[in-house]
Structures are given as structure tokens and as C-alpha cells.
Amino acid sequence: MxxxxxxxxxxxxxxxxxxxxxxxxxxxxxxxxxxxxxxxxxxxxxxxxxxxxxxxxxxxxxxxxxxxxxxxxxxxxxxxxxxxxxxxxxxxxxxxxxxxxxxxxxxxxxxxxxxxxxxTSALVAKLVDAGYLQWGDRVIDHLPNFTTSDPWVTQAFLVRDLMAQHSGFEHHATDDLTFVGFDRVHVINSLKYLQPVTSFRSSYAYVNNLFIVAAALVEKYTGKTWEQALTQQIFEPLHMQExxxxxxxxxxxxxxxxxxxxxxxxxxxxxxxxxxxQWLYTAGPAGSINSNVLNMAQWLRxxxxxxxxxxxxxxxxxxxxxxxxxxxxxxxxxxxxxxxxxxxxxxxxxxxxxxxxxxxxxxxxxxxxxxxxxxxxxxxxxxxxxxxxxxxxxxxxxxxxxxxxxxxxFGALERDWNQIGLDKKQQAIAKQTAAAKIPPSHPSPPALPLSNYTGTYSNKIYGNVTIAVQSNKLIATIGPNQVKVNLLHWDRDTFRWCYEAGWGPDSHESLTSFEIQDGKVTNLIVEFFKAEGAGIFKRSLGDNVKSSV
Incomplete structure (x- = not known):
């Protein structure tokens, strides 16, 4: 804590x-x-x-x-x-x-x-100016290791698609990778396992991960890190010293x-x-600039x-x-x-x-x-x-x-945007409240002793989740930063996934369940990750323990 x-x-x-x-x-x-x-x-x-x-x-x-x-x-x-x-x-x-x-x-x-x-898009525009690439080029022609889970999409993905928010992925897919300590290379590699939720280019879906791919283009052709290229090609010419x-x-x-x-x-x-x-600065090309209004005014100029x-x-x-x-x-x-x-x-x-x-x-x-x-x-x-x-x-x-x-x-007609915003806030709160899952008034106890849920669970995007019993409750550890997650009992084999360090990544609490077959725990399913196609963590075979209960 x-x-x-x-x-x-x-x-x-x-x-x-x-x-x-x-x-x-x-x-x-x-x-x-x-x-x-x-x-x-x-x-x-x-x-x-x-x-x-x-x-x-x-x-x-x-x-x-x-x-x-x-x-x-x-x-x-x-x-x-x-x-x-x-x-x-x-x-x-x-x-x-x-x-x-x-x-x-x-x-x-x-x-x-x-x-x-x-x-980041301006840095890519400068690459086009310099003749390194075109907006209509295929990404794989410049980054051969770029891969999505769909071979056709991989072949069709253009440079212009990287920053247009129509990838077919879930909104904010894989954002938690940066929260738990994975680096940019891992974020890019994870795309090959990420399952789409809509067709490619069919609808709007806001993601950060593809701007990291766009930054990889900048780094390849400038020979500098994204941060160095940003400083030398934009901050310095615009006198954005702060x-x-x-x-x-x-x-x-x-x-x-x-x-x-x-x-x-x-x-x-x-x-x-x-x-x-550190999540923000790992996701850097999508959101890590620190600035003030005087420097940003230069950007506006x-x-x-x-x-x-x-x-x-x-x-x-x-x-x-x-x-x-x-x-x-x-x-x-x-x-x-x-x-x-x-x-x-x-x-x-x-x-x-x-x-x-x-x-x-x-x-x-x-x-x-x-x-x-x-x-x-x-x-x-x-x-x-x-x-x-x-x-x-x-x-x-x-x-x-x-x-x-x-x-x-512009002398436009008076409209109280503040009240409109406050109304939208209340509508969002009401919608969130209506969608919130209500804990059962009389939850059933876990089907197995807590020790039977311990072990290592893995998937190809978020890696290993290790679960142990501490103070008579389940604690999960995830990511290179070994982030602690409390698994608070909800009902039977379902628990709440709650980051231990107070206000976690956007308070990404999620229901989490264990699948049991023949008295053995086989999978861990994190609903929040499941929405982006990365929610099933398979238990290592050596960790399967058959319950005598």
C-alpha cells in the first residue's frame, strides 16, 4: 500500500x-x-x-x-x-x-x-515529407514483425490506419499492460493475440496501443527514440523548452x-x-507529454x-x-x-x-x-x-x-455548456449505476478450499498471474511490476479483482471467476480483460490440485 x-x-x-x-x-x-x-x-x-x-x-x-x-x-x-x-x-x-x-x-x-x-501524427507526417513512407503504405512493409490475429488485417493495415481509431479492437484494449509494467515492445507483440470485437475499419474504437506502433516507425527512420525525435523535431523548433x-x-x-x-x-x-x-510514459506516443499553456500555444501557432x-x-x-x-x-x-x-x-x-x-x-x-x-x-x-x-x-x-x-x-448564441456537461455527467453516473452488478445478499462460499485456487495462470497478452493465499484471502500478482490484486469473494467461485494500491488503473475492478472441471481449477477468467479478448488465463498443469471436498 x-x-x-x-x-x-x-x-x-x-x-x-x-x-x-x-x-x-x-x-x-x-x-x-x-x-x-x-x-x-x-x-x-x-x-x-x-x-x-x-x-x-x-x-x-x-x-x-x-x-x-x-x-x-x-x-x-x-x-x-x-x-x-x-x-x-x-x-x-x-x-x-x-x-x-x-x-x-x-x-x-x-x-x-x-x-x-x-x-505523434505530426512526426509521422514529417516521415512522409522526408520520403521514408506514404500514408497509404502497408505497415508490414516498414515493420515486418507487425502482426494482428487476422492475417488479412495484417496485410491490409496501412500507416494511416494506425492513428485513425478503427482497428476493430475493443476500446482501450491492452491499456492495463502499461499499468502492470509491460514495455512498448510487449504491447506491440501482444497485437498478434488480441481478438477484434468489430470488423476492421467498420467503426470507431479508441485505443492507445497503435500509436506505439506509429512511434516505432518514427524510431526506425530517425534512428532516435520517440522522445528524442519529439524533442529535436518539434519541441526545439517551436521553443517549447519547458x-x-x-x-x-x-x-x-x-x-x-x-x-x-x-x-x-x-x-x-x-x-x-x-x-x-509509469503507465503514462510507457504509453508515451499516445499520451505522455508534459507541457504548459505557453508552450502549447506555440503548438497552436x-x-x-x-x-x-x-x-x-x-x-x-x-x-x-x-x-x-x-x-x-x-x-x-x-x-x-x-x-x-x-x-x-x-x-x-x-x-x-x-x-x-x-x-x-x-x-x-x-x-x-x-x-x-x-x-x-x-x-x-x-x-x-x-x-x-x-x-x-x-x-x-x-x-x-x-x-x-x-x-x-464568434458571438454565437448563448448556450450553457456547463449545465449540458453536468447533465451528461449525471446521465453517465445513472447509466453506470444501472449497469453495476449487485453483490448477492447471501453469497455461497467457494466450492473449494482457497488453497485449491492458488497457482500460476497464463495468457499470451498479460502473461502470468500468480495467486496465493494471504491472511485468509486470495492475492493475485500480475505483470513485470508484480502488481498486487485483491481477489475479494463475491459468490461461490467468483471474486472481485481489485488493485491493492488504492486507486488503481482507472479503478478497473472486475468480476473474476474460476472454472472447475472434475474438481480441478482449470482457468481464471477476468471479465475486464475478457471484453478486449484477453480474459482467459489457463492454469499451469503442475498447479492443478484435485479437491477432496
């Missing part, structure tokens, strides 16, 4: 006394790195707007930010906006860590999560946010000793500049545009309910989402880590974008604020 300093549960969210005095650092009237006051820059950039109107919109936006922050109990937020190649807004709100008085400012480092994916993509890069930063999650109505702070932090930054082409306009080209239907339909940034229909591209919206399409992507929620969004035709970084995971706050910013910028 983690120490009390590594996993802190607090009884409530931000108290009103702190809320009233934690608005962060307001840089609206200060001088930015370009040598101009931000409000002056904004007025010059938006020449068609009256300065009074712009000021009023920004003031209204800030009031809305605080309303939303308090509604969702988010300790801290940082926001920056870019228009026509200038940073027009940057500010921190709230505090870096719950219970502190240390304000968030525009230099505060956050984990940006899956907004990293667009950086950004990194490693665990140490985040936790050694002097000005970084705390990481917060919600658990049973309490605020949980995950400090550097929480045992699962590149996007709005069609691949050119301060007069230098970083990636060609054509190949950058391809990363935003719709590939897979994400949300669409006549009965589509209002969703911040969803527009009237959205499609997954290559590490970006392309949404048809009024008055113009929005390109965006959210990010979620164990402690942060983020979004990067921009309107290419209007040359404007916004980045929102927050330090509480699992909320819609980033999308809500990005959509509100665009509504104010």
Missing part, C-alpha cells in the same frame, strides 16, 4: 474559503515574451473587433471559467488562446494542489494526455501541478510515490500556420492537413445531443477530431491522465485556437471552456 503521503483522501473538495482566494495569476495586463501587452496584442490581432467588445468577452469568459471550475470542483486550470499567430490570452486559475495556496500560472506544467497523439515526455521531466519540474482524481466523493491527490505513474512556425516550415501544409482529415465516424446522427466541441457531427482523423460546427469546423482533441484533463482546439479557417489544461481527471471542463471560448469569440 502507498504511504499516506502518496495517496491523500480528503473529505470534500475545494472549501469556499480557499475558492475565494485562489484565482491564480492574471497575466492579461502583463508583457508577454513577444514584447507586447497581451491585451494590446489581442486588439491588434482582432482588428475587426472593438477593443471594448473583446475586453468584455474576455471578462465574461473569466467569470464563466470560475463558475465551471467551482461546479466541477477543479483545483486548478490554465488557459491560453492564439489568433493569427499571436498569443492573445494566457492565465492561470485556482491552485496547483488541493489544500494549498500555490496558484496555477501559465508556466505551470501539466500532463497533457492524449493531446500528445497529434504530436515541455518534456518523461516521468522525471514532470516530477522534477519546479512549477508543476498536483494530480487529482475523484474517488467516492473525495478528492484524491496522487503524488510521485503512487505506484502506477504551428497548427494555425499550416506547418510553418516563425517563417520556417516544420511540416508540410499538405501532410499536416492530412492529420486532420476525417477517417472514422466518431459521433453523428439526426438525434445527436448537444456536446461541447461535438458540433453537428464529428470524425476521428489522425490524432485529431474534426467536428462540423458553426460558424466553422473545429479541430480538437482531449486528454486524460491519472490526474489531469485537457483539450487543444482550433478553428483553422478563422485562425484561432485555445488550450485548456486542468488538474482533475475525468471531467468535461476542458471541452466546456473551449466551446465557451469559441462561442464568445
Amino acid at each position: 502507498p504511504s499516506t503521503s502518496s495517496l491523500v483522501a480528503t473529505e470534500s473538495f475545494m472549501p469556499s474559503t480557499i475558492r475565494a482566494n485562489c484565482c491564480g495569476t492574471d497575466l492579461l495586463s502583463t508583457t508577454n515574451k513577444f514584447g507586447e501587452g497581451l491585451m494590446t496584442t489581442a486588439n491588434k490581432t482582432l482588428a475587426y473587433e472593438k477593443s471594448e467588445s473583446l475586453n468584455a468577452s474576455l471578462n465574461q469568459f473569466e467569470t464563466y471559467v470560475e463558475k465551471v471550475r467551482n461546479s466541477w470542483n477543479v483545483p486548478g486550470i490554465a488557459i491560453a488562446a492564439v489568433a493569427k499567430d499571436e498569443i492573445i490570452y494566457q492565465r492561470g486559475f485556482g491552485v496547483k494542489q488541493y489544500g494549498s495556496h500555490d496558484p496555477v500560472d501559465p508556466h505551470t506544467l501539466f500532463q497533457i494526455g492524449s493531446t500528445t497523439k497529434a504530436f 515541455s518534456s515526455a518523461t516521468k522525471d521531466g514532470f516530477f522534477t519540474a519546479a512549477n508543476r501541478t498536483g494530480l487529482h482524481v475523484q474517488l467516492d466523493g473525495k478528492m484524491v491527490i496522487l503524488d510521485k510515490d503512487w505506484p502506477f505513474h 504551428l497548427q494555425l500556420g499550416h506547418g510553418t512556425f516563425e517563417g520556417k516550415e516544420i511540416v508540410s501544409a499538405g501532410n499536416l492537413q492530412f492529420t486532420r482529415t476525417p477517417q472514422t465516424v466518431y459521433m453523428a446522427g439526426e438525434n445527436l445531443s448537444p456536446h461541447p466541441l461535438g458540433g453537428i457531427g464529428a470524425f476521428y482523423a489522425e490524432g485529431w477530431v474534426y467536428a462540423y460546427a458553426e460558424p466553422a469546423p473545429i479541430v480538437w482533441h482531449t486528454g486524460g491522465t491519472s490526474g489531469c484533463a485537457t483539450v487543444v482546439a482550433f478553428v483553422p479557417t478563422a485562425n484561432v485556437g485555445v488550450v485548456v489544461l486542468t488538474n482533475l481527471s475525468g471531467t468535461m471542463v476542458p471541452e466546456i471552456l473551449a466551446q465557451k471560448f469559441f462561442d464568445l469569440y
Whole structure:
């Protein structure tokens, strides 16, 4: 179990006394790195707007930010906006860590999560620019060891398919591999055993593992690690000196946010000793960048500049545009309910989402880590974008604020996206509650003595699970990191799979059952893994013990 300093549960969210005095650092009237006051820059950039109107919109936006922050109990937020190649807004709100008085400012480092994916697709776009590959090339022609469980799919898988979220795999398939300590090589190798749940290219299914394959292309042709290529080809040319993509890069930063999650109505702070932090950085090409809103504003300038930054082409306009080209239907339909940034229909591209919206399409992507929620969004035709970084995971706050910013910028009709988001949250909770399995009021005892369930169980994706009896309960150990899992009795030969280290990987609790034939335990079935085609663990023959009961 983690120490009390590594996993802190607090009884409530931000108290009103702190809320009233934690608005962060307001840089609206200060001088930015370009040598101009931000409000002056904004007025010059938006020449068609009256300065009074712009000021009023920004003031209204800030009031809305605080309303939303308090509604969702988010300790801290940082926001920056870019228009026509200038940073027009940057500010921190709230505090870096719950219970502190240390304000968030525009230099505060956050984990940006899956907004990293667009950086990986940009690196692949640069490979296309350099002539190493084409978007329509087969993956196996560049990575001969790339294999899926279906030979036809293996042959048909194109470079463009790697980042288009239509693989046929279950949503988030094999994500737990990184939580329990497996490396990127293992993640790629596991694809040959992963069973699809839909046909290839038939529907949207969000995964992280294939971005690791895309990064393998980057590493093959640059001769550098993904992290090195990212730093040299994107961070350095864009002057993103405060950004990194490693665990140490985040936790050694002097000005970084705390990481917060919600658990049973309490605020949980995950400090550097929480045992699962490395998952994010192993899944790196899908989500490991650490950055702040000032550095991310540079990334927005590149996007709005069609691949050119301060007069230098970083990636060609054509190949950058391809990363935003719709590939897979994400949300669409006549009965589509209002969703911040969803527009009237959205499609997954290559590490970006392309949404048809009024008055113009929005390109965006959210990010979620164990402690942060983020979004990067921009309107290419209007040359404007916004980045929102927050330090509480699992909320819609980033999308809500990005959509509100665009509504104010374009003078759109008033719509309370915050209330829409809160309603969606309640609907999700109700749906989750309805789907939750109810424990039996009078559970039957296990069919066999607990010792008969011990032993080693294996499958080709998650490797070995070793089960032992400790303090009269079953304990499973999984992965290279030997992660402990409590198997809490549910009913007869069914148990609950619960990570021992407090708030585990997205709290992936699951019902787990043992199959028994002729008095012998033969298989362990983990329902959570079974949904992604990897849930059956076969017991080693030498561990089979026939019960005398």
C-alpha cells in the first residue's frame, strides 16, 4: 500500500474559503515574451473587433471559467488562446494542489494526455515529407514483425490506419499492460493475440496501443527514440523548452501541478510515490507529454500556420492537413445531443477530431491522465485556437471552456455548456449505476478450499498471474511490476479483482471467476480483460490440485 503521503483522501473538495482566494495569476495586463501587452496584442490581432467588445468577452469568459471550475470542483486550470499567430490570452486559475495556496500560472506544467497523439501524427507526417513512407503504405512493409490475429488485417493495415481509431479492437484494449509494467515492445507483440470485437475499419474504437506502433516507425527512420525525435523535431523548433515526455521531466519540474482524481466523493491527490505513474510514459506516443499553456500555444501557432512556425516550415501544409482529415465516424446522427466541441457531427482523423460546427469546423482533441484533463482546439479557417489544461481527471471542463471560448469569440448564441456537461455527467453516473452488478445478499462460499485456487495462470497478452493465499484471502500478482490484486469473494467461485494500491488503473475492478472441471481449477477468467479478448488465463498443469471436498 502507498504511504499516506502518496495517496491523500480528503473529505470534500475545494472549501469556499480557499475558492475565494485562489484565482491564480492574471497575466492579461502583463508583457508577454513577444514584447507586447497581451491585451494590446489581442486588439491588434482582432482588428475587426472593438477593443471594448473583446475586453468584455474576455471578462465574461473569466467569470464563466470560475463558475465551471467551482461546479466541477477543479483545483486548478490554465488557459491560453492564439489568433493569427499571436498569443492573445494566457492565465492561470485556482491552485496547483488541493489544500494549498500555490496558484496555477501559465508556466505551470501539466500532463497533457492524449493531446500528445497529434504530436505523434505530426512526426509521422514529417516521415512522409522526408520520403521514408506514404500514408497509404502497408505497415508490414516498414515493420515486418507487425502482426494482428487476422492475417488479412495484417496485410491490409496501412500507416494511416494506425492513428485513425478503427482497428476493430475493443476500446482501450491492452491499456492495463502499461499499468502492470509491460514495455512498448510487449504491447506491440501482444497485437498478434488480441481478438477484434468489430470488423476492421467498420467503426470507431479508441485505443492507445497503435500509436506505439506509429512511434516505432518514427524510431526506425530517425534512428532516435520517440522522445528524442519529439524533442529535436518539434519541441526545439517551436521553443517549447519547458515541455518534456518523461516521468522525471514532470516530477522534477519546479512549477508543476498536483494530480487529482475523484474517488467516492473525495478528492484524491496522487503524488510521485503512487505506484502506477509509469503507465503514462510507457504509453508515451499516445499520451505522455508534459507541457504548459505557453508552450502549447506555440503548438497552436504551428497548427494555425499550416506547418510553418516563425517563417520556417516544420511540416508540410499538405501532410499536416492530412492529420486532420476525417477517417472514422466518431459521433453523428439526426438525434445527436448537444456536446461541447461535438458540433453537428464529428470524425476521428489522425490524432485529431474534426467536428462540423458553426460558424466553422473545429479541430480538437482531449486528454486524460491519472490526474489531469485537457483539450487543444482550433478553428483553422478563422485562425484561432485555445488550450485548456486542468488538474482533475475525468471531467468535461476542458471541452466546456473551449466551446465557451469559441462561442464568445464568434458571438454565437448563448448556450450553457456547463449545465449540458453536468447533465451528461449525471446521465453517465445513472447509466453506470444501472449497469453495476449487485453483490448477492447471501453469497455461497467457494466450492473449494482457497488453497485449491492458488497457482500460476497464463495468457499470451498479460502473461502470468500468480495467486496465493494471504491472511485468509486470495492475492493475485500480475505483470513485470508484480502488481498486487485483491481477489475479494463475491459468490461461490467468483471474486472481485481489485488493485491493492488504492486507486488503481482507472479503478478497473472486475468480476473474476474460476472454472472447475472434475474438481480441478482449470482457468481464471477476468471479465475486464475478457471484453478486449484477453480474459482467459489457463492454469499451469503442475498447479492443478484435485479437491477432496
